[in-house]
Amino acid sequence: MIKLVDIHKSFGRQKVLDGVNLEIEDGKTTVIIGGSGGGKSVLLKHIIGLLKPDSGQVIVDDVDIVSLNDRDLNEIRKKFGMLFQDAALFDSMNVLENVAFPLKEHTRKKEKEIREIVEERLRAVGLTGVEDKMPSELSGGMRKRVGLARAIAMHPQIVLFDEPTTGLDPVMTEAINELIIETQKIFDLTCVVISHDVQSIFTVGHKIAMLYEGKIIEYGTPEKIKMSSNPVLRQFLSGSLEGPINVI
Amino acid sequence: MNKIAATIDNFGRAILDNIEEMGRILILFLSVLMWMVRPPLKLRLIFRQMEFVGVKSIFVVVLTGTFTGMVMALQGYYGFKMFNAESLVGSTVALGMTRELGPVLTALMVTARAGSAMAAELGTMRVTEQIDALYVMATNPVKHLIVPRVIAGVVMLPLLTVVADFMGILGGYFVGVPILGINSGAFVNNITKMVDLGDIYHGLTKAAFFGLILSVVGCHKGFNTTGGAEGVGRATTEAVVLASVSILISDYFLTAIMF
Incomplete structure (x- = not known):
């Protein structure tokens, strides 16, 4: 169970998170939605300890990770996988080496065994025969798939997705959404997805949380979110320029 | 009055920024030392960097060393001829290369490249x-x-300096002996008489220190990059400028200590 308790975070004078409280259920996919630049990625980085809050607690399996030293934090991080917005594949390594990276770093498995796991993970994300390709030779969708294969290489409990469908065409967006659903089921994962793609939110989310002005203003099942009368949420889902969200 | 206050404010801020940056570089260096001794050693990554910093810099170091030795022989000959002491050209080139120009020019070239x-x-x-x-x-x-x-920088810079020293002396020999007509025996004899191992060790110690500077500064600037592609360009330029200036300044102090 991941629990965010009263998280505050500012960069200089800009307050990005202003008392975020959220519980993320085990074995479910929670989607965090919100406008561009609204602090969604910042929130995600707090969950895995890439950023520390100015105040508040980030509790992962009953441990507050905010106060942990590097060594203990790394132990917690082994429970996680993360798919970055642009996949963050290592440019200097091919696909095989990218996916094998966490296995080589943290296990004593033999080369042959690692290769088998890599091939199995690549198959799970719908890729075969790309092991020797470099990241620069892959399309955006393929890079995300390889990123996902790397994220699940160590069979983590929790996978974080930072805008997994941004920059993809509608068909590839659907394919990635299906992949998130499938992977979540097969590996029994707790998933946290950051997104502002309305279509994807309802496809992949078991629970949806809306982040606005540094706070979670609405949380619930997709049905509850669809029925919500919150004017911010209504405007966000309808994409209207009229309403409390001021973009211009 | 406000203008004066603003100038003082900016000046103070620039000093504080520089001190903060030096502090960050020092913290990175200490962190490197700490992680260096923690297993595993990751030899494959170290050898890959050694190849990049060392092997792939040989060509540029050979060129720099050779032509520096050649021009030193030309300039030295011009001066020594006034005192009929042309045979000292060899030892001057050798001392200049081993003590000073070998390590400094190698470090500047490797800074620019690696x-x-x-x-x-x-x-x-x-x-x-x-x-x-x-x-x-x-x-x-x-x-x-x-x-x-950092390991690659500290290990490979002295090795590249040996190459630069050797090529510099060889370049000086080819200009001094066949072109300017200095006696070959006198050229070589003066080198062996006037250059001792201490000169070479001093130069190599400096080279190792320069290797540390260029790698720590390059890594620090890259590691703390912000601002996309423009930020990467800025970090690269700042790394070359800061490392080059630091090498030249530290060169004076190292020479003064080891003199």
């Missing part, structure tokens, strides 16, 4: 979240990215 590349590569990794990905996969980026580069 120090800039370190900043650009780590900077790109930073802005494309590859460094965050390392953290997420419970791998320390200092251990994985910076320690191999």
Whole structure:
């Protein structure tokens, strides 16, 4: 169970998170939605300890990770996988080496065994025969798939997705959404997805949380979110320029 | 009055920024030392960086060393001829190369070639979240990215300096003996008489220190890059400027200490 308790975070004078409280259920996919630049990625980085809050607690399996030293934090991080917005594949390594990276770093498995796991993970994300390709030779969708294969290489409990469908065409967006659903089921994962793609939110989310002005203003099942009368949420889902969200 | 206050304010701020940056570089250096002694050693990464910093810099170092030795012989000949002491050209070139120009020019060339590349590569990794990905996969980026580069810098710079020294003396010989007509025996004899191992060791010690400077500065600038592609360009330029200036300033103090 991941629990965010009263998280505050500012960069200089800009307050990005202003008392975020959220519980993320085990074995479910929670989607965090919100406008561009609204602090969604910042929130995600707090969950895995890439950023520390100015105040508040980030509790992962009953441990507050905010106060942990590097060594203990790394132990917690082994429970996680993360798919970055642009996949963050290592440019200097091919696909095989990218996916094998966490296995080589943290296990004593033999080369042959690692290769088998890599091939199995690549198959799970719908890729075969790309092991020797470099990241620069892959399309955006393929890079995300390889990123996902790397994220699940160590069979983590929790996978974080930072805008997994941004920059993809509608068909590839659907394919990635299906992949998130499938992977979540097969590996029994707790998933946290950051997104502002309305279509994807309802496809992949078991629970949806809306982040606005540094706070979670609405949380619930997709049905509850669809029925919500919150004017911010209504405007966000309808994409209207009229309403409390001021973009211009 | 406000203008004066603003000037003082800006000046003070610039000094504070520089002190803060020096502090950050020192913290990175200490962190490198700490991670250097923690197993595993990651030899494959270290050898890859040694190849990049050392082997791939040989050509540029050979060229620099050779032509520096050649021009020193020409300039030395011009001066020594006034005192009929042309035979001292060899020892002058050898002393100049081993004590000073070999390590300094090698360090400046490697800074331009490898120090800039370190900043650009780590900077790109930073802005494309590859460094965050390392953290997420419970791998320390200092251990994985910076320690191999610093070891490569410290080990390969003295080796490249040996190449530069040798090529400089050889270049001086080819200009001095066949072209300017200095006696071959006198040229070589004066080198062996006037250059001792201490001169070479001093030069190589300096080279190792310069290797440390260029790699730590290059990695620091790259590792702390912000602001996308423009930030990577800025980090690369700053790395080359800061490392080059630091090498030249530290050269004076190292020479003064070892003199």
